[in-house]
Amino acid sequence: MEKTSKTYQAYIEILKRELVPAMGCTEPIAIAYCAARAREALGKLPDKITVAASGNIIKNVKSVIVPNTDGRKGIEAAAAIGVLAGDANAALEVIAHVKPEEKEKLGSYMENTEIHVDAAQSEHVLDIIVTVWSGSDTAEVHVVNEHTNIVKISKNDAVIFEKEIVDSVDTGKPDYECMTIEDIYDFAMTCDLDDIKDTIDRQIAYNTAISDEGLKNNYGANIGKTLLKSYGNDVHVRARARAAAGSDARMNGCEMPVVINSGSGNQGMTVSLPVIEYAKELGSSQDELYRALLLSNLVTLHEKEGIGRLSAYCGAVSAGAGAGAGIAWLCTKDYNAVIHTIVNALAITSGIVCDGAKASCAAKISAAVDAGIMGFEMFRNGQEFYGGDGLVLKGVENTIRNISRLGRIGMKETDKEIIKMMIGQ
Structure with a gap:
């Protein structure tokens, strides 16, 4: 295959795009990433979290242990560790570098924070909306179709970032x-x-x-x-x-x-x-x-x-x-x-x-x-x-x-x- 051909370059791009590191099962990690980005948008530690997730996300998070949570399972643990200690810029390695003192705070944070999980009413197989509150302030992050594909970020009803939800997640992705x-x-x-x-x-x-x-x-x-x-x-x-x-x-x-x-x-x-x-x-x-x-x-x-x-x-x-x-x-x-x-x-x-x-x-x-x-x-x-x-x-x-x-x-x-x-x- 000619190195200068479009097909050759597409294969190189596909491999570099797909073969990336992730720490932990990618579905709970996607929730943790969404939660970390929501806390970043809020600008402070939330006292309430709601996660709306599609059925396949719920299925894939229900029974798997979330890393850096002392053996906890499920959506609540994934969202909480993302909010509490997630690196909002680390994508699928969002909770790869949680500090011991942050991990120690997780149990107390989960006990004292309202965390609700709802089924997302969505036609998309992969769909996550994390909404966080601190007093009267609120922020929301929406991920669709791929684990780190953010389509909307908002704070107090003001849209910070938004892009169209399309079947082909990224119009700039390789063929x-x-x-x-x-x-x-x-x-x-x-x-x-x-x-x-x-x-x-x-x-x-x-x-x-x-x-x-x-x-x-x-x-x-x-x-x-x-x-x-x-x-x-x-x-x-x-x-x-x-x-x-x-x-x-x-x-x-x-x-x-x-x-x-x-x-x-x-x-x-x-x-x-x-x-x-x-x-x-x-x-x-x-x-x-x-x-x-x-x-x-x-x-x-x-x-x-x-x-x-x-x-x-x-x-x-x-x-x-x-x-x-x-x-x-x-x-x-x-x-x-x-x-x-x-x-x-x-x-x-x-x-x-x-x-x-x-x-x-x-x-x-x-x-x-x-x-x-x-x-x-x-x-x-x-x-x-x-x-x-x-x-x-x-x-x-x-x-x-x-x-x-x-x-x-x-x-x-x-x-x-x-x-x-x-x-x-």
Whole structure:
């Protein structure tokens, strides 16, 4: 792919835009960020907070531990720590640097502050409005469609900032629709690695570090440790355990950052850690690892673009297929291996639902990575799923479109029922 082409430049921009650090599950962090910006607009510590959130935000915050809150879960904790100690300029690392004395004040602040949570009446899957009060003064911040996409800031009914809410969140964002598996492969094989090395190096360093932490200490259901204890030390198992261990830690309050993919830390770990583990096993060069990670990241972003950031469709499925693509290339350097691995993997795990962020995400990640590896092993052994087998169609792009349709349209009612069950309706 020509370095001067629009497609090449779009891929570089997409990777730099998407592969960014986040500390904590991105949905509670989005609430904390919104709250920190609301306090900034108010200019003082609020004595009352209201959070109106869409169903998918409520679903993804309900059961996950918010970092730097001494093990607290939920929207109230996320909003309170954002208001009390959040860095309003740090985006998804808003509560990454909470001081010990600030953390100590959290319990007392929550006890003495009115905090209300409401369901946002919104057509947007990702929608958060945080309103704060101090006496008669009030401020409000509204985030829509992406975790840090602020569309309105106001104080005492005076608008400080406002922009139009559009389906394409940022009119200046790169062209995601240009992505195809064929072009992604071409880009990954020909990319000047100096253009993206720092971004990928950060993903390798951050995600490896939190995986190490998950395997070293006790977090959640310890899926990573359980895999290694139960199934041994084969690379297939290590690849699953590495990704699961990162999720064990992240879903259960670990205060270390990860580099995300498609707005999700779990997906960021799933696309990267299994590929890194296979590269170690194979003795791959650093350049080969970079190209495999370019492939796994972009394949996942392409799959997720048609589904959306949040849905009833578990994002680990897309990321597991992306990881499978990277592993397939490391093992074969063959385009056909990559496309067949993607189709096979999606056919295996396309029914996993998202019931929010919590400890069991690590087990779902393990299953998704296993499907990615199985998808490749099927190809290596001369086996594949064919067009007409369930949702599989002839051609990798056609299968991806079917899976996107399933996640975006077909599972809308499923998503509503999951949310109702989770909030006890």
